[in-house]
Amino acid sequence: MEINNTSEVFNTTVLNENYRLKEHDQYTAYRPVAFSFGLIIMLSNLTVVVSSGLILKKGQQPKSTYILLGNVSLADTIIGLSMLIGFSFENPDSSNPLCVFELGMLVCPAMVSIFTVGLIAVDRYIYILHGLYYQRWVNTTKVRVSIMFVWLIGLTLGFLPATGWTNHDLNSNCFYVAVFPGPLILLNSILSIVPIIVVAVLYSIILVSALKNVRKINASVDQAKTNTKSVLRIYRGNGNNTQSVKTSKQNNQNIKRSLSFNSCFEIESGKLDTKDFVSKSNTDLTNETFQPLPNKNKTSFNNVSVSLCSTNIGESRNTIGRDTDSTAGQRTKDAARGKIKEANKWRALTIVMLTTGSFIFTWMPFFMAVIFYVLCDDKEVNPKCLNIRLLLAGPLAALAFMNSIFNPLIYVWWHKGFQRYVQTCWKRYISRHFKGKC
Template structure:
């Protein structure tokens, strides 16, 4: 069972991603094509705040998993529910503060009479700082999950070695118990005959056990040993999703800021199109992917879905 602090962080990610979805719907339905429009500032703030909260929450989940798996003895001391609640509150306060900076008057140079875009509303210095912070969080998440994966693979190898050694020694334990039992229940006349039979059986069993030891890795591994594939799959999905959605967008934002559209003009238009089109949609897709990944890998959620399916859908089919 997962600790309560983990569920708090997962719930916070779900809340932030839900707000991102509502913000996108709001932006599509409301006409605010000019960036100097107050409604545009409100819409961009509604997107930036939950997006920052979602990214920072994923970073906290990575720290939570790292401490829980690799430093479990100190988990309750370092990552209790009180500290997690304080961390979540601080994340939301930071997100709200960042998203309200344009409303306080700190805007970009292309703010007036420009399209309602993130790179137009926010000033270049703030865009650069936010991009560096987000990329640092992404790198931290990748490093922590790689360390967790390495620890999990080592644990699987140790379990495999232990089970193989236990299987190899099992034949000798059975031989010893069988020979003792046969001698203890035999009469004085029959002991010699029984021992000859047991010796022949023992040689047969030892030869079988030696064959089993030679073939043990092939016979046992598919059925009883935990697979590395599950650990690799979980870590790769979470890391690649987070890395592949937000990292390209913020790298493009940094390149756009360095290009300086007021100075170079048309040279920055390809970067502008990338940050406003495909890369922006790719980053927003993270808000859809996060709940799906965490729910899919959560056994309790899958059990609940199966129970609801058999309770509601299967009954109607019957």
């Protein structure tokens, strides 16, 4: 029995030594990665923080959205700064107070960033699907209170190990699972998964609604094309030289019409004698006819009638052509607007898919692995638990912090208001410093 116990202790010691070597090698390999990520995260998000502050100073709307964008960028900036600080110092032991401070500077802004992304999802959901109630439900006061509450949660849970509630894993490197106790890790993970689920659900609802609108737009565009084609076929023969309205090609034929039909005629060869047109009663009109006019006036009247008739027919045909052109032009404009709206919808769909996908792809593997590690038995000797710990200290942590790189690209750099502001500032800078040098 003693020999077996001695062999088990020896195997455990060898396993721990091998794990320590792998952990140290992984830490050495990921130091340049941490420095690169930290620098990119800090610079990209710091630019967004400054720009958001200037935009809010100018009073550009909607303020609530810019406040949330500035807050998530501020949290990600602190993450990048903390990674650079961690790169500057050697990896301390888990019992070192500096280790608790470094981990708190990472956990707190990470949770704030996750919660703020959830608030942005709620903001976009109300703005897109319930726009009429947006000003009533969302305002700057509510957003500021929500942000303060989020920072309070992040500071409390991130720096709670500073009170002495830490994991009793002595002689270990400064890692999240080595310092934070299991219950606190589970609490942080569950609270962080909730915003991820909210983001996935709300953006999925937005996605379904946007797809329905795209189908409606496509149906309206197809209907507009069909209506345009049918109108052209009625009045213009669908592009052929045939005429739908048959008119006389000879303008010198005599067309006998009543005087009341030509209400705006003019007689060029003289005035008509009023004696020839005597007002009669309805009975006389049914039993008698008009007296014939002299040939001279009759010819003049008939010529005028033919001229008016030909002119009216020509003008009517031109009017029909103009109406057809205007109708076709309006249909074309409607189709163009439909295509623009469709492009905007697909752009919105792309943003929604990238937002949800990046959030789930970066953070969910980390939180799932953390939960499995906390629930794992015999963490010190179980090879599966040790492998999960290595993943949490290296690849999964790097994957999670990639979300801080994606956030400014998805939420800010694709935001039209932010794009216009950056373009305006860039043009002003170019015109101020390079005007007259080209």
